[in-house]
Amino acid sequence: MAEVIRMPLLSDTMTEGKIVKWNKQVGDKVKSDDVLADVETDKATMEVVGYADGTLLYIGVPEGKAAQINEIIAIVGKEGEDYKSLLDGGSAAPAPAPAAATETAAPAPSAPAAAGVDADALASQLGVTVIRMPLLSDTMTEGKIVAWNKKVGDSVKADESLADVETDKATMEVVPYADGTILYTGVEAGNAAKVNEVIAVIGKAGTDITALVAAFKNPGATAAPASAPAAATPTAASAPTVATTTTSSTENGRVKASPLAKKIAAEKGIDLHAVQGSGDGGRIIKADIDNFKPAAATAPAASKAATPSAPVMAFTPGAGEGYVDTPNSNMRKTIARRLGESMFTAPHFYLKMELNMDNAMAARAQMNAVSPVKISFQDMMIKACAMALRQHPAVNSSWMGDFIRTYQHIHIGSAVAVDQGLIVPVFKFADQKSLSQIAAEANGLYDKARTGKLQPQEFSGNTFTISNLGMMDIEDFTAIINPPDSCILAVGRIKEIVIKKKDGSFGTTNVMKVTLSCDHRSVDGAIGAAFLQTLKKYIENPVTMLV
Known part of the structure; x- marks a missing residue:
């Protein structure tokens, strides 16, 4: 199914982005980590990545023109796919203020129980606003919900603080930019959400959002939203073009990999020399990192355990020796990732x-x-x-x-x-x-x-x-x-x-x-x-x- 690419939120004060340059044209094949366009915000010129494999079917904003936050700027899908239904009511910016929210149509009382319906389309039918984790800094990949200032059932105004979120740089407020009742919160306080992950739904009191919540929790049956450059994995429907190749991923001793693949590999501690690239000329792309399995048998189950929320003291039996495990903050994780990339890339x-x-x-x-x-x-x-x-x-x-x-x-x-x-x-x-x-x-x-x-x-x-x-x-x-x-x-x-x-x-x-x-x-x-x-x-x- 075709993926809608929207103008992402690239700073907390950004209301629109100007397309400086399109790096791909309609008809071009694109990978999930290809840079589609250079966008000038109120702070800097930044890259927009589509996070979807396929063919560029549609460009909605010409070079030199601006698009509002969340406005459709492109569509990626299968070659020849009919995408025009996605544009119905979608060209206007549903969220003109700096929140990663998807505004929707007039309220509806209950959810249609249709399997495989796109989550955004379903939200539109219900007349609810989906609040996603906004991109609050250029290096942010996730935000930790420090505290919910509202709970399910509370009424909320468009300019009220919904939650306090810890990013890799500071603790900031998330504002819903929508009036209504909180129908759903998707992340508990103390837990983190990836950029663009659903954190709340706001709408008319009593609206049945059971099917919508199911769509959020089962993205494989729906088309993944693309309203911001989140570190989201494209669904099977949106990534049909990944191919297998045996071409070498090194050239003159240099590993050939996309910037996004390098970033994710650094985050996961993956040695790029051990990864087989499936991109053009053996280039390592995001999908290769996502699908990479180390040669060793299996990682210890403890490595997947939840990170403790407070330092944990452990002692060796009888020796009086011990250590303290302190969970890494988002800031510390980002420092490790970015400076690791810098040291070993530059x-x-x-x-x-x-x-x-x-x-x-x-x-x-x-x-x-x-x-x-x-x-x-x-x-x-x-x-x-x-x-x-x-x-x-x-x-x-x-x-x-x-x-x-x-x-x-x-x-x-x-x-x-x-x-x-x-x-x-x-x-x-x-x-x-x-x-x-x-x-x-x-x-x-x-x-x-x-x-x-x-x-x-x-x-x-x-x-x-x-x-x-x-x-x-x-x-x-x-x-x-x-x-x-x-x-x-x-x-x-x-x-x-x-x-x-x-x-x-x-x-x-x-x-x-x-x-x-x-x-x-x-x-x-x-x-x-x-x-x-x-x-x-x-x-x-x-x-x-x-x-």
Whole structure:
């Protein structure tokens, strides 16, 4: 059965997305992990993946035009399949506000008991609104229901908070954007739901949704909704084109795999070298990872056990020894996945430099005597990096596979340690802000980061990142590149050292060591070195940052 592809929710403030480019055309064969289109949101340009195998039957929005959240933008199915019935009433955006909800037609009292009916179509007949786990950050794959603020049977308004959801970056509210009565909740508090998974149904009190709930729980008998780029497995009906091949999945020692396949393999701890690809030329695709079975007999049954909700202490008999198992938060899981991908996908190289901080220390003291907000060395580093990036735009870039994307805007990420791991608040257009503006913004962003109140637009869109461990007395270190950046700067502590002066006498000076980690695919050594030289000039002569 044909799959409807809708404009996904790609940020919490997004109401529409502009189709910058279609990467596939009507009639083209597509795989479930192919990028169908590049979409410009209110925050960034992102890729839309169809998550369905088949033929692209329909494109509903031309390049250069915008589509509302949840509006149909494409349909994928069997070649020659009649899809026009799916467009009846489907071209208008049913959910214009930023919630992954599927709005529906006028209420109906009870559910038709028809087997194999599409869940969205059935919801439309019933006149109910299906609330799905929204995509609340660009790296989010699931959200944990921390608390339900409403329960089944409660009335809810469109702008009321339905639930508190913990993502990989922060705890946020899910708003239903629909009035009615809560008829169903699909995920218990404390449990997680994948992006686009059904978490609730809202409609007229007394509506019988038994058949609809059965459709949610038995997706094999229905067509899987495609209202957002969820990590959902296409149904058998939507993935008829997966073929078996014996073509090698390696080429010159490099594993050929789609970005989505690499991501899922990293999440599952699967070695791509052990996977046989079924894509073009032996390329490993999502289906190959989903169907992969390790050569070993079977995994221990305990590996499938539910993760405990609190740390568990275990002791060895009689020895007084033990260990503590602490469940990983969504943030920690994402850190492990993304940095693992970065470390083993991007070829890192490192450039180290020592900066003299005498003038910076003196300038900071003078500025803080008159500044309305205290300026830190990290604020000075953010400003200096932003100005250096303006002169070396090749460092302000991302490796995109077939091309390198060089950004005209400069958004500096500043890594902050929190209880669950690390989060990176982003200073937008940092090169255009004064030191006092950066310092004031830093106070607000860092406080939000530590209290889990950062919003998606405040931790996304970075083009370059700084990681500073100087305040923890670390002299120097190397950092793993924070995707999608090409570089990250590791900043150590300021250290007083003894030097020999030109006149032969001895004195002291203050130095700071920095290390630039670069993705060699997009940034060469000479480019990175030139960037550091410019950074050094700004830091060692702070007055140049005030001009």
